[in-house]
Structures are given as structure tokens and as C-alpha cells.
Amino acid sequence: MKTDAIGRRTMLAGVIGAAAMSSLPLGARDPQFKVPVVDSLTLTVLTDSGTFGPFLPDQDLPGLKVLRAGNGNPPGYTRMSSKALMGEFGLSLLADSLAGDAARRILVDFGYTAEVLANNMAMLGIDPSSIDASVLSHGHLDHYGGFPALAGHFARKGRPLPLYVGGEEAFCERVAMIGNPPPVMGILDRAGLTKAGYDIRIAPEPRIVADQAFTTGIIPLLTSERTAIPTRMRPGTGCDRQRLRSDKRDLAEVTDDGEHELATCYAIKGLGLVVIASCSHRGVLNSVRRAQAISGISKVHMVIGGFHLVRPRTEEEARQTVTAFKVMDPDYIVPMHCTGEIFIEEALRQMPLKIVRPYVGTRFVMG
Ligand SMILES: [Fe+2]
Known part of the structure; x- marks a missing residue:
């Protein structure tokens, strides 16, 4: 990885250009918070449900190259290896950005299992110790479960890996409302994270990550999307109830409202925002609105992640979100993970040229 360019942070939102800026009635914008602007961004799918053989062509689209694993991508990828990329119900993305001569690499979520994350990173030639920072979108097992795959890689280099989390709630035990009795989803192991070499940073407000990305902090519910989260959390089990919101801390169990959920975002020079929505339990549109409000940038280049337009959300809600996306008019939408077939x-059907399907190992190169 290349080193810091002094003053890189002075590349601010204004570089995007006045045409893309607008006064957005989308929630308070902190004038002190300036989002960084990068020259380029490559997102690599490390964990998602789907894999695909070497039969999909790469694509060269306006502002986006789609490189499929196995088409000579990445260099050194062994074709017809006895090992294979693996899919599972989880999400993990690697983000490589460049601003001037400063390169940064962050990991967004860890997928469901360490076995799959470690396997896919090894097959794609990704050295865990090259990662500069990580973000956990929320405290669900299908996003944090794989974190042990990176255990020890950072401690060996003598630096803990920053891990941004949106709130203490991420550490509360979860119960999944998908059976009777509802199965316990488990607890994000705070001590295990520290032992593995992560430096936990709780950030309920927008935060710049590794100089080049930013997180949304708490996502306000500003559109017709509601919170519809198929889990309940247990204050005091795994998490410190005194650090929770006062109306939650004394309850034994409370329906999740996704208060701690984050989206991770980039502003790319000349292209606009990229919003990584992970699981969108507070709504994918709300996540994008939040990124627009924080940055002051209205132009959206890509929305990628799980949009959770499956139960407890309805088919009608999935269709409403498509309609709203048509109005928002992002350049590209990449539906992953929990998005659902209806969406x-x-x-x-409505925006065939905007939709790009992801598979494990796919790289999205922008800028
Ligand atoms: Fe998820």
C-alpha cells in the first residue's frame, strides 16, 4: 500500500462540482463534516450468496468496469483450481480507493463464516494485513460472523485494525424472529474482536474511515421506508445497557429498530456517491438520503448491498422501492444478499441497464 499524501483530506466535496451539489431537505447537514473525494474505487465481492463459473463476460460500462473472477481476474487467479470460491448467506465487500497517490483498503462486513471469508480472500489473493480499516454495518451474524478470519493478521504487524461500529447495540444478543421458539442468533464477541486485533470505535455520527470513506452514523427514517427487522435484541446481554438509549436499556428484550446500523460511502470525483448499504434495515432509500445529506452531493453513482426487501417487508414495499429508485436515478444498482427476488x-424490468448482478469475486471498478 502507498503511504499518506499530506493534505489529501483537503480534497473535499467541492471537487465533485457545483452541479452535483444541491440544498437537500434530507436532514441536518453538519457544515464541519467534509467528506473526502477519491479518484477511483474498486469494490470486490468477498462474500455473497451467488458464485458463477468463468462464463460471464466482463463489462465496460460508462463509469464502471465489471470484472468477473476467473476471466483473468485477479491476476494470479488459478483457473480450474481444486478449490472454489464459496457463497453463503452473508455479506462482505472489500473497498480499494485511490486519492492522488494515497491508496486505502477497507473491509465492509465479514460475512457469515470465517471459513468462507478466509477461503475467498485467499483465492482472490487478498492479504488480510493489507487492510487499513474495517466497518461493521450492524450486529447480525451474517455480517460479523467471519471476523475471526482476520485474527492475528494486524496484531502481527503491531497495529490493531480500526473497526467502526454504529452503536453499543451491535453487541447485544439477538434473537431471530424466524421460528417458534425463535432461535438465538448470538452475540458479537467484543473480547474476541480485541483479541483478534480489532480496535473497536463506536461511531453513531458520520465518521471518515481511513481518510477516504465515510460512514453515515444513525440513518434517519425520511422516506416511506420503515424499519422492519426480523430480530429482537437483549439489552444487558453482551452489551452495556447503560450505553443504550434510555427507553431501551431497562427492557429484557426489545424489537430491533436498526438504530446502530451504518452505511459505508464514498464520493468519487466526477461520478458521485457510492453507497454500500449492507442490509438496509432502516431502508436503502433512507441510507442513500443520509449519504446525500451528509455529503451535500446529490448525484448517486452506485447503490450496492442487501436491501432487505423480503419479509417482514412486503412485495408491495419492494415494488415501491423500485419506483423510488427510478426517480432517484442512480447510475447503477447492485442488489446483493437479502435484497430479494421481487425487487x-x-x-x-423497469431499469435493465442500471442493474448489475454481483457474484463472489466480482470487481466493480469506478473512476
Ligand atoms: Fe444481512
């Missing part, structure tokens, strides 16, 4: 079918 994908409807979005492909």
Missing part, C-alpha cells in the same frame, strides 16, 4: 425482477 430484482421488477428493477430488471
Whole structure:
């Protein structure tokens, strides 16, 4: 990795250009918070549900190259290896950005299992010790479960890896409302994270990550999207109840409202915002609105992640989100993970040129 360029942070939102800036009635914007602007961004799918053989062509689209694993990507990838990229119900993305001569690499979420994350990173030639920072979008097992895959890689280099989390709630035990009795999802192991070499940083407000990305902090509910989260959390089990919101801390169990959930975002020079929505339990549109409000940038280049337009959300809500996306008019939408087939079918019907399907190992190169 290349080193810091002094003054890189002075590349501010204004570089995007006045045309993309607008006064947005989307929630308070802190004038002190200036988002960084990068020259380029490559997102690599490390964990998602789907894998695909070497039969999909790469694509060269306006402002976006889509490189499929196995088409000579990445260099050194062994074709017809006895090992294979693995899919699972979880999400993990690697983000490589460049601003001037400063390169940064961050990991967004860890997928469901360490086995899959470690396997896929090894096959894609990604050295865990090259990662500069990490973000956990929320405290669900399918996003944090793989964190042990990176254990020890940072401590060996004598530096803990920053891990941004949106709130103490991430550490509360979760119960999944998907059976009777509802199965316990488990607890994000705070001590295990520290032992593995992560430096936990709780950030309920927008935060710049590794100089080049930013997180949204708490996502306000500003659109028709509601919180519809298929889990409940247990204050005091795994998390410190005194650090929770006062109306939650004394309850034994409370329905999740996604208060701690984060989106991770970039502003790319000349292209606009990239919003990594992870699981969108507070709504993918709300996540994008939050990124726009924080940055003052209205132009959206890509929205990528799980949009959770499956139960407890309805098919009608999935269709409403497609309609709203048409109005928002991002350049590209990459539906992953928990998005659901109804949204994908409807979005492909209404906006076929905007939808790009991801598979494990796919790289999205922008700028
Ligand atoms: Fe998820």
C-alpha cells in the first residue's frame, strides 16, 4: 500500500462540482463534516450468496468496469483450481480507493463464516494485513460472523485494525424472529474482536474511515421506508445497557429498530456517491438520503448491498422501492444478499441497464 499524501483530506466535496451539489431537505447537514473525494474505487465481492463459473463476460460500462473472477481476474487467479470460491448467506465487500497517490483498503462486513471469508480472500489473493480499516454495518451474524478470519493478521504487524461500529447495540444478543421458539442468533464477541486485533470505535455520527470513506452514523427514517427487522435484541446481554438509549436499556428484550446500523460511502470525483448499504434495515432509500445529506452531493453513482426487501417487508414495499429508485436515478444498482427476488425482477424490468448482478469475486471498478 502507498503511504499518506499530506493534505489529501483537503480534497473535499467541492471537487465533485457545483452541479452535483444541491440544498437537500434530507436532514441536518453538519457544515464541519467534509467528506473526502477519491479518484477511483474498486469494490470486490468477498462474500455473497451467488458464485458463477468463468462464463460471464466482463463489462465496460460508462463509469464502471465489471470484472468477473476467473476471466483473468485477479491476476494470479488459478483457473480450474481444486478449490472454489464459496457463497453463503452473508455479506462482505472489500473497498480499494485511490486519492492522488494515497491508496486505502477497507473491509465492509465479514460475512457469515470465517471459513468462507478466509477461503475467498485467499483465492482472490487478498492479504488480510493489507487492510487499513474495517466497518461493521450492524450486529447480525451474517455480517460479523467471519471476523475471526482476520485474527492475528494486524496484531502481527503491531497495529490493531480500526473497526467502526454504529452503536453499543451491535453487541447485544439477538434473537431471530424466524421460528417458534425463535432461535438465538448470538452475540458479537467484543473480547474476541480485541483479541483478534480489532480496535473497536463506536461511531453513531458520520465518521471518515481511513481518510477516504465515510460512514453515515444513525440513518434517519425520511422516506416511506420503515424499519422492519426480523430480530429482537437483549439489552444487558453482551452489551452495556447503560450505553443504550434510555427507553431501551431497562427492557429484557426489545424489537430491533436498526438504530446502530451504518452505511459505508464514498464520493468519487466526477461520478458521485457510492453507497454500500449492507442490509438496509432502516431502508436503502433512507441510507442513500443520509449519504446525500451528509455529503451535500446529490448525484448517486452506485447503490450496492442487501436491501432487505423480503419479509417482514412486503412485495408491495419492494415494488415501491423500485419506483423510488427510478426517480432517484442512480447510475447503477447492485442488489446483493437479502435484497430479494421481487425487487430484482421488477428493477430488471423497469431499469435493465442500471442493474448489475454481483457474484463472489466480482470487481466493480469506478473512476
Ligand atoms: Fe444481512
